[in-house]
Amino acid sequence: MASSMDLDAPVSYNPSAGTAGTGATVLCYNCGAPIDGRAGALCLDCIKLTVDISQGIQRDGVLNLCRDCDRYLLRESTWVVAAPESRELLALCLKRLRGLHKVRIVDASFIWTEPHSRRIKVKITIQGEGGGEGVLLQQSFEVVFTVAYQQCPECMKSFTHHVWRACVQVRQKVLHKRTFLYLEQLILKHGAHRETLNIKEAKDGIDFFFAQRNQAEKFVDFLNSVVPIRVKKSQELISQDSHTAVKSYKFTFSVELIPICKDDLVVLPIKLAKQIGNISPLVLCHRIGTSVNLLDPNTLQTADVSAPVYWRAPFVSLADAKELVEFIVLDIEPIGPSKGKWLVAQVTVARESDLGLNDKTYSVRTHLGNFLRAGDSVMGFMLTGTNFNSELFDDLEASNTYGSRIPDVVLVKKHWPRRRKHRNRNWRLKRMARDEGELLPKKADQERMDDEYELFLRDVEEDEELRAALALYKNTNKKKQRSAAAMDVDEMSVAETEATEDDEAPKVDMNELLEDFDELTVQDQE
Known part of the structure; x- marks a missing residue:
């Protein structure tokens, strides 16, 4: 009978096996709700009410907007275009907030505001740990940005008085500036420089600045009518008005003179x-x-x-x-x-x-x-x-x-070897007022420029065709006349000796000279 009885398989007994997955139940010290003691001393609802994971994140900010081109300031000198409630504007707002690197952004969106209020509201949803180990919280909050108007540098240039819009860069790749001395006299004679805002000395030439593009084009046409040149044109966008789609450009005309000058020996x-x-x-x-x-x-x-x-x-x-x-x-x-x-x-x-x-x-x-x-x-x-x-x-x-x-x-x-280097002439040439900028000449360079100008004056005296193309004025320097009248006998004898040595050199006839009416005064007229 015992052999026919069914026996159960042996079962192992472990007293701690039933309590391994459960912890002690405690009461939340804030609201008294039963919670797992291993999770902490606060329940999830109390953690949400008492823990702020957005602490340290700005709740307000300032956005700089240029009203002329509708661009926002991104960083020091970078301006970006961002339409209202666009992804670009939202990204700009988030970049302006400090403290977002400590949390994870889940969602961000705009809250509608009146356009004239100059306020931009953004609702941000973030996730972060708080209230205990392993507790992940999600929280939403609002940030208000104030729009402050600031003019960008490009629009500032376009509205600043006397800022050039067109530049004519005249260059000649030679080691001297004899051609520019001749060109300067032609410009002065025809008044082609009257519309310039500034004339600046450059390394291999001269820069002429104008307020309007058509003024620069007129000046380039004048240069093309007096000297052989080659012109290249370029333009740079300064600003664009988003309301009227009007674009503002700066134009540059690069004018290169042929590097051949008078009295040069040429092999064709x-x-x-x-x-x-x-x-x-x-x-x-x-x-x-x-x-x-x-x-x-x-x-x-x-x-x-x-x-x-x-x-x-x-x-x-x-x-x-x-x-x-x-x-x-x-x-x-x-x-x-x-x-x-x-x-x-x-x-x-x-x-x-x-x-x-x-x-x-x-x-x-x-x-x-x-x-x-x-x-x-x-x-x-x-x-x-x-x-x-x-x-x-x-x-x-x-x-x-x-x-x-x-x-x-x-x-x-x-x-004429006996001609004095810098002699007193009864005529003179006008010079253009120019800005030397950072290219202030050294002593050696100034002497070289003076020698080149003296050689140009001698060419004017020797060449009648060259004089016919220029405007020569009477030299009305009265100080020299008074000093000459006050010389004693010995000084006069020396002057007469020098004059006889200079008699053979070519001179300019007084009939070829013009009166400089710009320098006439009331005493001169009397």
């Missing part, structure tokens, strides 16, 4: 020389007008190179006025045709520095037959023994046609 590309009249590639630049005027001193043949033709095949001068050498005329014989003021002559010259040292002479053809006599001084370029860093000159020397025609010396203009 052989192909270009054939295209402009089959002129000799080795020529002199005798004038700068709306085009570059070139002259062959051996044949008096002339040719013009316009700006479009030049920029298709640009070239630079082989030598400029700084490389001129003084020669003494030993003998001269007119041999060739004449053209205007020029006459072809065969001249025998010697370098002034070689006199007394050697008997080296040079026989060359020149276009200065009407101006030179035996014993005169003349300035020219020394080609023999000079190394030129020019591919065009190397091609000219290697040419079968032109290689044997390269002269030893190219004479440019007559020279």
Whole structure:
């Protein structure tokens, strides 16, 4: 019978197994509700009422708005466009709040406000731990932003008086500013600078600032009518009115002058020389007008190179006025045709520095037959023994046609060595008032600029065609006249000696001079 009885399987007994998953039940010390003692001393409802996870987060802020362009200030100098109740504006508001990095943002939205109230309300929902370990709370709160009006720098520029809207940058890539001295006189004579707000000296040229775009375009047209130039235009957006969609721009006109100046020795590309009249590639630049005027001193043949033709095949001068050498005329014989003021002559010259040292002479053809006599001084370029860093000159020397025609010396203009450097002239030129800015000249640079201006004044005295294009005024400096009248006999004798030495130098006729009415006073009129 016992064998037929069913026996239950053995069951293990663990007294603590039933109480492992439950903790002691305690009462919330605030409201008395029963809670799990391991969770803390407060129930969840009391935690929500007493713990503030948004503590330390701003509840108000300021947004800076530019009313002209409807842009908000993001940081120091960054302005962004944000439409009302847009994602961009919401992101801007959240970035302005301090303390949000400690919590997690669940939701954010705008609360409607009156547009004229200048208030922006944002409802933010955050999550964070609080009230005990492992307790995650969610809380919503409102932040009020006040809109403060502030003008952005771009709109400030557009509304500031006398701020330029267009700039004309005139540049010439040469080591001197002789062309700018000539251009300055043309600008003054025609009054092309009257509408400028400011004229500023630059490294390789001059900047002209204008209040309107059409004024700058008018000035560029004037430059194009007097000198060969190339113009590039650019524009920069300053501001945009979101109400009227009107955009404000700043315009810049980059004007580059051809880097060829008067009295420069030029080597043309052989192909270009054939295209402009089959002129000799080795020529002199005798004038700068709306085009570059070139002259062959051996044949008096002339040719013009316009700006479009030049920029298709640009070239630079082989030598400029700084490389001129003084020669003494030993003998001269007119041999060739004449053209205007020029006459072809065969001249025998010697370098002034070689006199007394050697008997080296040079026989060359020149276009200065009407101006030179035996014993005169003349300035020219020394080609023999000079190394030129020019591919065009190397091609000219290697040419079968032109290689044997390269002269030893190219004479440019007559020279008066006894002329005083800074003599008192009965005429003067006006100068433009300009802002040197940060480019205040050093002593050496100032001396170089004075020498360039003196050479320009001498060119004006020597060249009648150049004087005809400029406005020369009478020099009415009475202080010099009084000091000259007060000199004693010895000083007068010295002055007479200097005057006799200067008699041969060219002078400007008083009939060519103008009265400067801007400097006339009541005493002058009486």
